[in-house]
Amino acid sequence: MRLKDTLVALAMTGAGLGYLGMIAGLPVRDGVDATTVPTILAWMMIGLGLIELAGALRRPGEPGEKGVGNMVTVALTLALIAGYVAALRPLGFPIATAIYLFLQFLVLTPRDGGRPFARYAGLAVMAAGVIFATFRYGFDLLLPAGPLVAWLN
Amino acid sequence: MFDLLLQGFGNVFSLQIFMLITVGVAVGIVFGAVPGLTAVMAIALCLPMTYGLGPAAGISLLIALFVGATSGGLISAILLKIPGTPSSIATTFDGGPMMEKGEGAKALGVGIVFSFIGTIISIGALMFIAPTLARVALSFGPHEYFAIAVFSLTLIATLSSGSMAKGIFAGVLGFAVSTVGIAPVDATARFTFGQVELNAGFNILTVLVGMFAVAEIIKVAETARNPLAGSTKAAMVRIKGFGFSMAEFLGQIPNALRSAFLGVSIGILPGIGAGTSNIISYIVAKKRSKTPEQFGKGTIEGVVASETANNAGIGGAMIPLLTLGIPGDAVTAILLGGLMIHGIQPGPMLFLTQGPLVYTIFAALIVSAFMMLLLEFWGLRIFIRLLAIPKHILLPVILVLCAVGAFGLASRVFDIWTILGFGVLGYAFVKAGIPTAPFIIGFILGPMAETSFRRGLQLSRGDYMGFVTNPIAGTFLALAVISIAWQLWGEWRNARRPAAAGSLRLGGEE
Incomplete structure (x- = not known):
């Protein structure tokens, strides 16, 4: 079995x-x-x-059945995505996305690599800004702006 | 006809329309390449931009987006093993393994060239045989559509690796998920739990993005922290031309012609588009191949079959759209909306009343196909550079784009929760060894099968024999039974000779 x-x-x-x-x-x-x-x-x-x-x-059982991978990272990733979706309305797309990206970069970084916090923060803010601007102003997609609504819409 | 076509080319080569086609193909490629952004989204988002343009310019832009996005899906299918669109699901089966073997450039080159060939063949079919074929499809009623859907669903059994039960289960579950929302015929609300958002059921985009993109991100998270696991192979051989030899190109011509024929034939049937034709062409190519054991391990035959067939679906889907006003799939449905916005009513009369515009559309398709070839060829090196981006940086950004794509469907956060839900389901499929592709096929064909089943029964006054006695429906149902029996025979034979069992891995199962 x-x-x-x-x-x-x-x-x-x-x-x-x-x-x-x-x-x-x-x-x-x-x-x-x-x-x-x-x-x-x-x-x-x-x-x-x-x-x-x-x-x-x-079927006979296999002694060397695959073990679980890094389920902690999987659980953290799922929690981050869920938190991101939940935060989209209250925090707005730019802030929620920047925070999500920064934390997700950190969670997925391989163990042997360093964790360049400043670079990750810069990348996260830049990616969130570029994606928001492209879709909000390029394609007229009303992404939630959250507390920044007065400045961004 | 040739006078009208020349007139169409004259229109398309005006500076404005030519520029719009160039930009449209480039934007379409990006939308097709990024998982979560599809041809439907590209056209939906650019539709408002065409309001200020004339009909010829507006429709040319939408067609360029369609052609670019259909082909662009191959880029992420090969580089990331995530199909950018449903039409490139089968491209991942061999494109992904080729990438892992260090033949990513070759896979991309093959995909680009045969996408172009598929598109051109389908445009030829559209121009020369559209009216006749469309009349045949018009004569199909619910009995025929039900039988075609059942036949397509039974092909799931052929798609499955290892356990046929798991493959069929995936298809049945996909069908079951498609029953959420208002039921056909009697409009009963099913499985909505009082949620208004579920009345229209799950959107195909959210299901696809969840099952493929989000599930892939979760899967990568499992191993991402392992040393050297976070980045894809950046080293690649230098590319010469499109990365494959003339002998390899010529050797694939029969495969390409067969796949183009399948792509056009399946694309012409409303409801069964490139999302199905690429997988069916892949199966047929495997069955006809001299080296079927190489499929799923990284052979160009698989990439050729999938990419030729999905792009051949462009012309195929345009046939019922232009001649009957029936959209073949979601993309042509939104194109229909675009045509109507510009005061064009597709149908049999269109060829008589607006002949020049019809041939401008044909010319726009041909120019878009050439533009796709050029832009993807020049962009090939840029796409390969994408490999240098570590997965732990790229995948979170892709997830954000998936979220934007889901939100853009109806400006609802609910749709983003949906992609997360389907992402978890897709990950569970991977862990359980259940193939994902049959689930998607079941989800796409489910509503058509149920609607046709119930309407067919109404037409035959509740007599189930109506499905069997109808010659076309009866033939397809018989083919479905033969398909299942053939697979059972194959499984029984393989069980007796376990060493000879060849497997076809789909949907990233472990």
């Missing part, structure tokens, strides 16, 4: 069951209605999950 494959198969089956559960909340009419195709899809997902589960249980 391969643990990873078994977990994936269970997730596939679970996704089908979850989808089927959501379909139960939809209004039902006679004949073919808005639930027909989703129901077929849900049962297909459950069936495919079970086929995959049967295969995973049959």
Whole structure:
């Protein structure tokens, strides 16, 4: 039995069951209605999950299965992106983007490389400014300006 | 016809239109190259700029953006292994590995030249066979469209590596995600949880950017801090010409012609555009190749198939647009809006009432194709220099551009949350070994399949046999069954001979 494959198969089956559960909340009419195709899809997902589960249980486990990579960096990156999206309205695009870029550069910098804080800060501010100016003034895209609204719009 | 075409060239070679085409192709290439920025966005953002221009100038600019953006997707597909547009998904399969082998310049050169060839062939098809082919497509009803969608979805099984169940699951899940929003036919709100933003479902751009670009950024984050992992290979052999030999070019002509034929044929069918044709051409090229085992490991055959087919979709998609007023995909849908803004109503009468303008459009397409070849050739060295930018600097900037692209769709932060959500799903796919491309195909074809299924049943008064007894629909459904059976047979044979099992890796699965 391969643990990873078994977990994936269970997730596939679970996704089908979850989808089927959501379909139960939809209004039902006679004949073919808005639930027909989703129901077929849900049962297909459950069936495919079970086929995959049967295969995973049959296959012998591999002793040298891949371990996890640097999940701390992944978690930090996800948190930074989520924080960035949440900060877009209150802080505005230029400020939120500059802060996000600076922090993301730091998080992704390889361990053997130095961390040139001043260069990263300059790059982050410049990139945020160029992107904002290009889309705001070049393409008339009203990106959120936040506290800088009086100066930028 | 040739008089009208000459007249069209006369219009296009006016200084204003020629400059607009040059700028349009350059901007289009950039939009196509940057993941998250697409041809749709390029045209949508530049559409207001055409208000003050005449119809010929305005439409020429939009067409130049279309041609540039369709081809530009190959740049990020090869350099970053992130398809800039859906039409270059299959380019990543071999372009990426070629890049990793140090043959990035060659992959770019092949992609550029065969993009040009695909575009020119498709323009020829558009000019000479458009009316006849469009009439055939017009005769298709919901039964035929449902069968074509089912057939295309079953090709997912062929796309999958390792487990066919995972491949089909990805396609079914993509289909399921496309059911979010108002249902076709009876307008029931499904899976919206009271969120107004979900009434129209998920936008294809947010799904694509999330599953490919954001997922790639998260994936890179996993290894970015390892020593020497943060930058891509900057060293590359010197480029001579386009980076490939004349013998290699001539050897790819049959592949290119076949892919162009597929690109035009698939592009002409509304709803199935370059996003599907590049993948189908890739599969066909692999099946017909003398060295199928090289596919997915970095062969120019794969790049040629994908890039010829996706650019051949330009002319293909323009056929129903100009002759019937039916947009073949999202890009031609927005082009239709652009034509109507300038008082042009596409349809069968367009060729009779505004012949000179139609041939100006053809001329603009041809000039844009040549401009694309020149600009990408001169820009090739600049694109390669992009490699020197470390990934830990480049990818966060790309994420910001993805966020801008998502926000630009409807000025909603909700769409940026959506790309993050799909990014996490795409990353989970990578970790679980589930291919991403079938998910995208399921998402694109899902609404068409469901709508056609329900309308088809209405037409045949609830009789399911209507799908089988219709000759065209029945043929496609039979092909779908044969496709699944063929794949099952292949899996069974490979299971008996595990060493001989060849794999096709898609969507960055591990």
